[in-house]
Amino acid sequence: MAAEGSFAAGEGAMQVLEELGRRAKDAALKLAVVNTETKNRALEEMADALRARREEILAANEEDRVAGRESGMSAALMDRLTLNEKRIEEMAVGLLEVATLPDPVGEIISGWRLPNGLEIQKVRVPLGVVGIIYEARPNVTVDAAGLCVKSGNAVILRGSSSAFRSNRTLTEIIAAAAEGAGLPAGCIQLVPLADRESAKALMRMHDYLDVLIPRGGAGLIRTVVEESMVPVIETGVGNCHTYVDASADLEMALRIVINAKCQRPGVCNAMETMLVHEAVAGEFLPRAAEALRERGVVLRGCPRTREILPDAEEASEEDWYEEYLDLILAVKVVGGVEEAIGHINRYGSKHSEAIITRDYTAARSFVTQVDAADVYVNASTRFTDGGQFGLGAEIGISTQKLHARGPMSLRELTSTKFIIYGDGQVRT
């Protein structure tokens, strides 16, 4: 686009990004055939470099924090932005953990011989160039780069302006270490601009990027899904439900809803709405309300909930759609599992949904009919996580159906290639 000599808005950003894109594409072709030992050594040297150069990282982060304070950044955002020795060590350990994970590249997923003698193999290969667009936390810079490198992908990172100095220093350190260990130049790059134009330009890079993964709040994700020409993997928004069935073990239900709501309310796999069967609502809701309120949870109920819990706030239609990410819980009394499934499929974000039941038929209906990435019977939705699932580190949790669904780890950063071995076959 820029090559045509026009001077449209954003042309500067587009030129900068196209240069990054060209470097990344070159790097990706080389990185795709780098062996596992070299990639693991690079991850180890990246970890060493983070530890060795922590003073530089802390100094850059301090600059970001000063700017944040001056611009009146909230305490929560400031906490996400902050790096300290412990968090730098966690990033280093994260890279070393990725080094211990199996390399997905080169796996022969399937293979067969055709009647004409052709032999077909379906082989796992890197995606190519991965774009990550993310908000405040600087650790995403290192975590995402580590996962991309291990899976043989070049990565273009675009963090938020508030963490720009931290991200720039982190990227310089890990990119230098990766190249020092033998990975191709350009395999880890940060967009050197943090303005809106650079984000828009990144979303137009479909000639250079094979996928763009947004990591951040609902607003960022929505913008990327709507504006990107690059294929997107939608991550993260979790309006998760727990349905307490008539046959539930109510002690178990209580433990699970407390865990799902309170263990870490600000994350995507926390419960946002509790559905309770009318047959047990009278017994369960007062006990649940007491336990949840002790932990600071505010309840917003449907009319039938408020008959049982008169001091619950009134839930509006909007509450059923809400991802609070806070100590707020919407509560609805339902007539049975079918109504619960209907509610979830209507209002949910297809992330993580749970039923608490002792009834075989209810469990079976729930797991087959609820349309979500992760559907639980008798367990907390908080388990939706690559690490908890035993998949290793996680690049995000996909809530779309294309390519990957649920927690995404190394394998979800790959594509496939058919290799066909012949002896002169032609088509007739």
Place this chain on the structure above:
Amino acid sequence: MAAEGSFAAGEGAMQVLEELGRRAKDAALKLAVVNTETKNRALEEMADALRARREEILAANEEDRVAGRESGMSAALMDRLTLNEKRIEEMAVGLLEVATLPDPVGEIISGWRLPNGLEIQKVRVPLGVVGIIYEARPNVTVDAAGLCVKSGNAVILRGSSSAFRSNRTLTEIIAAAAEGAGLPAGCIQLVPLADRESAKALMRMHDYLDVLIPRGGAGLIRTVVEESMVPVIETGVGNCHTYVDASADLEMALRIVINAKCQRPGVCNAMETMLVHEAVAGEFLPRAAEALRERGVVLRGCPRTREILPDAEEASEEDWYEEYLDLILAVKVVGGVEEAIGHINRYGSKHSEAIITRDYTAARSFVTQVDAADVYVNASTRFTDGGQFGLGAEIGISTQKLHARGPMSLRELTSTKFIIYGDGQVRT
């Protein structure tokens, strides 16, 4: 959007499409749990209905053809548009073949038990609602609907205006048959508008569609990739190469390049550029040129090719990018396998690429370093096809890396869901 009461351009189309979207979503939730026997019976009844109502189909098609003739449609397009008894029978047989394919839905892809006792299953589920946007051929209406139904997906079809009457009649017939056999209403729908606004509106339906698959020429595909907010699977564009190595069996090479170029030049897996090692160019090129010219092929060569074949046309830089879909072949002499790989990775469309060689190292370099969906050793690129690969009928050939790559059949029309069985586990 339309609900907000604005009257922006295209609002009419958007309202119509949202109604289709709602019906499709409802249908998809029901279709996801319909068993294989019912789906197969529906496919059989769809086939029967096509046969029984062929006079209606031919009459509608005749109206499209009259309109096409009046608007001066080219002979090639007119051929694609035309239905006759044989083509109707082929559509019916295609549906019956899909009925015989294994149902991908419900496959347990993997499963494991975590240390805390949680049991995780990764299960294959339908994508949900599939949009297909396609050009002239009315058979796509039936073929795509059959594959979507079998894989448990609701489908919204948007064909071209030139085939609108044919598509409408076909859709009415197969949708009625499907519903008669027990599939939910709304599982097969045609966009009842064929204007540009309706295509644009379809691309904005990300709240209703899980994927949009364009089938048609490069222009259509490019437009959909650039404008769609719905996740897209890019299909079809094939700038395919055959590289004749120094060590090639030249008889075999000749058979393969003739097949790859001439067997059906208008399709995406036909060869568009031939690369020849300099060591055999002097011997091979004159023989290949003679054989290809006998079959009507026009050659466009690089300077070194034209030293050997002085009467070849001169290839420009643009020729290396071109998907001719015609009896034209670009020819380039290269210094070896590395140069061939570099050329393909630079100019190719990542579809199908072949090396003809007896050299183990050259073959291995080619299959690992060429970045394409389908990479061949000693075989014609014309084999890239779901049917030829033994995958059953094909919804298209993906040239992107996300979700599916290469020929796509029933399995590529599915997603996955994690089902987690617990006994009261909470996260600590």
